[in-house]
Amino acid sequence: MAEAHQAVGFQFTVRPDGVDLRLSQEVIKNIYLSGVTAWKKRAIQFKNGVLAGVYPASPSSWLIVVIAMMSSLYIRIDPSLGMIDAIKDNLPRSRDCMSVQTRAVLSAILFATGLWLFLIYLLRYTLKALLSYHGWIFESHGKMSTSTKVWLSLVKMFSGRRPLLYSFQASLPRLPVPSLDDTIQRYLDSVRPLLDSDQYDQMEILANDFKDSKAAQLQRYLMLKSWWATNYVSDWWEEYIYLRGRSPIMVNSNFYIMDLLYVTPTHRQAARAGNVVHAMLKYRRKLERGEHAPLRALGTVPMCSSQMERMFNTTRIPGIETGHATSLSLRTHTHLVILRLIGPALPSRVPWARARIKYFGQGVNRVSLDAIESAAFFLTLDDEPQGYDPAKTDSLDSYAKSLLHGNCYDRWFDKSFTLISYPNGKMGINAEHSWADAPIVGHMWEYVLATDCFQLGYTEEGHCKGDVNKGLPHPTRLQWQIQKECQGVIETSYRSAKQIADDVDFHAYLFSDFGKGLIKKCRTSPDAFIQLALQLAQFRVGPQIPLLFCLTYESSMTRMFRDGRTETVRSCTSEAVAFVRAMEDTSATRLGLFRKAADTHQNMYRLAMTGSGIDRHLFCLYIVSKYLGVDSPFLKKVLSEPWKLSTSQTPQQQLNLVDITKFPKYVGAGGGFGPVADDGYGVSYIIVGENLITFHISCKFSSADTDSCRFSQNIQKAMLDIQGLFKAENDKKMVELGTHVQLENGKKHI
Numbered sequence: 001m002a003e004a005h006q007a008v009g010f011q012f013t014v015r016p017d018g019v020d021l022r023l024s025q026e027v028i029k030n031i032y033l034s035g036v037t038a039w040k041k042r043a044i045q046f047k048n049g050v051l052a053g054v055y056p057a058s059p060s061s062w063l064i065v066v067i068a069m070m071s072s073l074y075i076r077i078d079p080s081l082g083m084i085d086a087i088k089d090n091l092p093r094s095r096d097c098m099s100v101q102t103r104a105v106l107s108a109i110l111f112a113t114g115l116w117l118f119l120i121y122l123l124r125y126t127l128k129a130l131l132s133y134h135g136w137i138f139e140s141h142g143k144m145s146t147s148t149k150v151w152l153s154l155v156k157m158f159s160g161r162r163p164l165l166y167s168f169q170a171s172l173p174r175l176p177v178p179s180l181d182d183t184i185q186r187y188l189d190s191v192r193p194l195l196d197s198d199q200y201d202q203m204e205i206l207a208n209d210f211k212d213s214k215a216a217q218l219q220r221y222l223m224l225k226s227w228w229a230t231n232y233v234s235d236w237w238e239e240y241i242y243l244r245g246r247s248p249i250m251v252n253s254n255f256y257i258m259d260l261l262y263v264t265p266t267h268r269q270a271a272r273a274g275n276v277v278h279a280m281l282k283y284r285r286k287l288e289r290g291e292h293a294p295l296r297a298l299g300t301v302p303m304c305s306s307q308m309e310r311m312f313n314t315t316r317i318p319g320i321e322t323g324h325a326t327s328l329s330l331r332t333h334t335h336l337v338i339l340r341l342i343g344p345a346l347p348s349r350v351p352w353a354r355a356r357i358k359y360f361g362q363g364v365n366r367v368s369l370d371a372i373e374s375a376a377f378f379l380t381l382d383d384e385p386q387g388y389d390p391a392k393t394d395s396l397d398s399y400a401k402s403l404l405h406g407n408c409y410d411r412w413f414d415k416s417f418t419l420i421s422y423p424n425g426k427m428g429i430n431a432e433h434s435w436a437d438a439p440i441v442g443h444m445w446e447y448v449l450a451t452d453c454f455q456l457g458y459t460e461e462g463h464c465k466g467d468v469n470k471g472l473p474h475p476t477r478l479q480w481q482i483q484k485e486c487q488g489v490i491e492t493s494y495r496s497a498k499q500i501a502d503d504v505d506f507h508a509y510l511f512s513d514f515g516k517g518l519i520k521k522c523r524t525s526p527d528a529f530i531q532l533a534l535q536l537a538q539f540r541v542g543p544q545i546p547l548l549f550c551l552t553y554e555s556s557m558t559r560m561f562r563d564g565r566t567e568t569v570r571s572c573t574s575e576a577v578a579f580v581r582a583m584e585d586t587s588a589t590r591l592g593l594f595r596k597a598a599d600t601h602q603n604m605y606r607l608a609m610t611g612s613g614i615d616r617h618l619f620c621l622y623i624v625s626k627y628l629g630v631d632s633p634f635l636k637k638v639l640s641e642p643w644k645l646s647t648s649q650t651p652q653q654q655l656n657l658v659d660i661t662k663f664p665k666y667v668g669a670g671g672g673f674g675p676v677a678d679d680g681y682g683v684s685y686i687i688v689g690e691n692l693i694t695f696h697i698s699c700k701f702s703s704a705d706t707d708s709c710r711f712s713q714n715i716q717k718a719m720l721d722i723q724g725l726f727k728a729e730n731d732k733k734m735v736e737l738g739t740h741v742q743l744e745n746g747k748k749h750i
Helices: 004-006 025-054 059-075 083-089 100-131 146-158 180-194 197-213 215-230 234-243 269-289 304-308 349-359 363-373 396-405 440-454 484-502 514-522 526-540 574-585 590-609 615-628 635-639 708-749
Strands: 010-015 020-021 255-258 313-318 325-329 337-341 378-381 416-421 427-431 504-511 552-559 566-570 645-649 670-672 680-688 692-700
Touching: 059 100, 100 146, 180 197, 180 215, 180 574, 180 615, 180 635, 197 215, 197 615, 197 635, 215 615, 215 680, 255 304, 255 396, 255 440, 269 378, 269 416, 269 427, 269 645, 304 440, 304 680, 313 363, 313 526, 349 484, 396 427, 416 692, 427 440, 440 484, 504 708, 514 526, 526 552, 526 574, 526 590, 526 645, 526 680, 552 590, 566 590, 574 590, 590 708, 615 635, 670 680, 670 692, 680 708, 692 708
Parallel strands: 337 378, 378 416, 552 645, 645 680
Antiparallel strands: 010 020, 255 427, 255 670, 313 325, 416 427, 504 692, 552 566, 680 692
């Protein structure tokens, strides 16, 4: 026990003449060093807090302004236009209190401080106004207008130097509320290819009735919230989409991220886990101090970092009606929990909430549960090896299912993330979704893998480098008292969880025929290319006849706004449908239709990124209607539509810590998630470097209409078919060029 280990250094004996106190010199030294470390940490946090608080100015700039104002006292020039004299006149005039010269100096300092604060707010609001411009996003790739170049230069000028992680938070614009007319029209456009004429006419009637009756009132309340809150969507999104969800979060909500694809730095489980934990704690220390560089689009436009605040020491607490995410101090809770064998597992939300109150609310169970929920994160040591094996076609499938749900009882799904270690040295993460989105966890994971492989490293035998620290306290085993009745609840929940896990049909594969490099040579967006391939694959995947087109969800980020999270891109557009149908009819206009569909998709994606999406606006209007008790058939219809194809791109190389042109094997395999609809697909894709795309495809065995392997084959064929269009066009151009050259040569010969 750690407590017993530490108590050896502190002993006392009660005697008739008093208390004989004996302290170990080693313990006193360690206590002293711990105190020094804690105060250093507080000092660094205070310093970085001040730097972020006054950004884009700096504390030294205050001194410059003060010196400038002080010098005005001696050169008889008053830049304050009389304000320094006004301040001086209102200071105490008593000779015993302050002399005339002291009052003059103090008034100059007070004016300089006020001027400095005013300039800080002026810089911030100027930067916020500049960051509210999003015209640059809508410009053609590789082409930048003069106005955008000027705007970019101004952003760089007002952004200051060496920003910390949270330096830009106060300068980020608020997420704007779109106009009702725009949102409703875009919604109707998005469902047009999914409905027949009668269904569309009925939906149009519902939309117009809503717009003409209740919409304006709901919009006014939403505008009021957007002025008052930092973000009109994010808190409701977290509460109603995640925390009020009553279904098990395993498979249905949590997501996973895999290890490096081709490289395993060591095959020793303990060594790899030790280095990765060390790297995570280094990341955590920088996060606690705010020392990570903020992510910036184009290397200049900052993105919100607020989701990172709850990465560590965060747990989702279940409730009967709604849960909540609790985040504890990183400074006072520095332990982590390791699971080696099986433990209690209750992934259903309501039974878990009731059992938590009844069986884990007191005694040793409460102590153990508190230790888990306050831990920095959760580490699981698995028994079965996982990872990518080119010789096994299903190696990534097994790896994905292990990360997504494991054995159902060996992951703590409520923790912000569970780090999973395998006996062959592979690692992975299962992440809870309410506190943050996948790019946030991916940011940390990129740092950890780069630090693990290129900074910490391993010996030739595969052990961690460095000396053993024998002064660390021994781990403490958590104790549980599981009553018979509680055991029954656990077994019931386990059977429910196992049924969910066994129903997951998962297939992950590597598409290496071509990648981002070739797609960009075709002058099209890689994301639009893949999304149109998914639409073509979905159309072809039916068991007997092609399925109808379905509502498609693609996740887009809104982190250019304060506290922004995600927005939906409705990828199944009328233009995409026209292209897919042309592919099946072998129409000569297929390439032109593809370009038109790709342009439409890109425009939809850009609108979503800049706050002009459809679904978050309608979602918030629906929440307002529920608060006001207003019944809206239109909003009910919109919010009840199933997303049969849910897709997401996981970003790579957010930090650029590893040059993958030099180290092409040090690339990640990305991650994935479970299916959203019972009869639909969940597809995560990762664009890896220039020549590889990985796909993670999930569905359910219980649905006769879905098959992950069949869908993956359709995706591969669709990708090759679309690429074939560009190849055919290129071949045609080469033939035309050759004919032209022959004609020119013939003319010269004559």
